[in-house]
Amino acid sequence: LSGFPQNIDPMIFKAVDELGGIFHFNEDYNSGNPLGFGWLQSTITTEGRRSSSATSYLALKYIERKNLDVLLNARVSRVLPSASKSSSSGYAFRTVEFAQDLDGPLLRVNASKEVILSAGVIGSPHILLNSGIGDSNELLDIGIKPLVNLPSVGKNLTDQPGIINQFLVNSNKTTDNFFRNATLLNEVYTEFNRTGMGPLVTIGGNQISFFRVSDSLTDMLGDPSSGENSPHLEMFPENGFFGIPPPTGHYLTLVTAVVSPASRGSLTINSTDPFANPLIDPGYLTSPFDIAAMREAIRIMFRYLSAPVWDGYVLSQFGDFANITATSSDDVLNEYIRNNSGSSAHLVGTAAMSAKDADYGVVDPDLRVKRVEGLRVIDSSVFPFVTSAHTQAPTYAIAERAAALVQAAWL
Structure with a gap:
């Protein structure tokens, strides 16, 4: 208060x-x-x-952990797939491409388990589209090779x-x-x-x-x-x-x-x-x-x-x-x-969650990107609709739930 x-x-x-x-x-x-x-x-x-997610979840007692590295002044361009599709659920996206300068070289890091996108309601769908994950026809029109046809990427902005x-x-x-x-x-x-x-x-x-x-x-x-x-x-x-x-x-x-x-x-x-x-x-x-x-x-x-x-x-x-x-x-x-009228800065919905078997949406209830392996989205872009409230607390709630899902998958 x-x-x-x-x-x-x-x-x-x-x-x-x-x-x-x-x-x-x-x-x-x-x-x-x-x-x-x-x-x-x-x-x-x-x-x-x-008190923010930065001051709380990345406080000094956490940032000094040996299993956590935070790279500053870096911007992700794409997530990259494996050389070929797996037999079960399509491409596996476990490589992150990024740059530390607008004119600098593109660098890559590989995840042994999975990649988590938390770039926000603007950044996460932007990265997915650049990676060939989105509406195949729209991607072809601008010269990006479509890898995964998910027409809902970037839609439903609320x-x-x-x-x-x-x-x-x-x-x-x-x-x-x-x-x-x-x-x-x-x-x-x-x-x-x-x-x-x-x-x-x-x-x-x-x-x-x-x-x-x-x-x-x-x-x-x-x-x-x-x-x-x-x-x-x-x-x-x-x-x-x-x-x-x-x-x-x-x-x-x-x-x-x-x-x-x-x-x-x-x-x-x-x-x-x-x-x-x-x-x-x-x-x-x-x-x-x-x-x-x-x-x-x-x-x-x-x-x-x-x-x-x-x-x-x-x-x-x-x-x-x-x-x-x-x-x-x-x-x-x-x-x-x-x-x-203007923005309340409460944007959500551009990588919306839907049921596993739904033919719309971007992530399933476990926040895994549909039709691929090794990739989740965890931020307010996964909300299928905006909460009738400010979005800070619901976003933290999603993140806490997602942390439990990731732990359950790998620990």
Whole structure:
């Protein structure tokens, strides 16, 4: 939980008390029912430092192990197959090709057991495609010899579209001060480095909230969520301007996001150069559900700000949001949504898991790449759909499960 209070904390929950209904308090949104408002849970240590997979799983006591080597400043180009197909399940991919410099030589290392790709939702499918694993026709079109026909590689790209909605407020106790006052920033930075305390131990917001869309919307367009306790929408408050603030004014930000989107995008390549950037089409808002859900998110936000506690605090709206109201038409909201939606950086799905005997998907439930030997993918690209939540904890869960699978196979 947050190590530093924000000025808006009491107002956030006062509004919850005043409104009730969908704006109820949720003591633990990781309990299996995340709906409502709760305290944000972050991976921050008691010393106010970020705790990540790098600091935890590659901490000094692990990095010094004799059976672990981490090669820095290296980028994988391809995984390479054995000289010929095995008799059972096609090629075995146990050789990794990489370079330590853009113009440097391509080097190779061989795995005695298996190769694990953990290059992420962009990197892993990119490597697979460069290796000849993907849609055979698409690979032939760009001059890459197809080795394994897996049309699902790079498809099913899913992200949660979000909008940053900002308000001018009647307060000078916001995070905007740190961007404008170098002396103040130096003071709080010194406090943070010396004690691990102060305003820099938080991300600017201490709460998070999740909601479902109306039954009428799911009746009309279907329900992409995983169940009745799974949210479609998120609203995240921040005590300040999200990003670099304007020269004057103090702000409240309410980020609205569709966390159970129906839209899908793709990742493809158009070059035989393994280090050329892939083509990423996130496919935002291509489903009518996502547009309609974001409209409901914006209207829920206005309902939340109608609580009496915000009277006199919220003064006006900012930027493209200035002309949006609780009664704006669908067409007006649609234009605002299309012009202002962006990534939540919660991408998943480009090497999606499916049943062993399914003719779609990229990996099986053991995270082994289908139709080959010696190759697994272990990262958020294997999610068949995005969780109705942020993706950090589910990604760690997949990794822990994968570690158990690998141990079971070889130990």
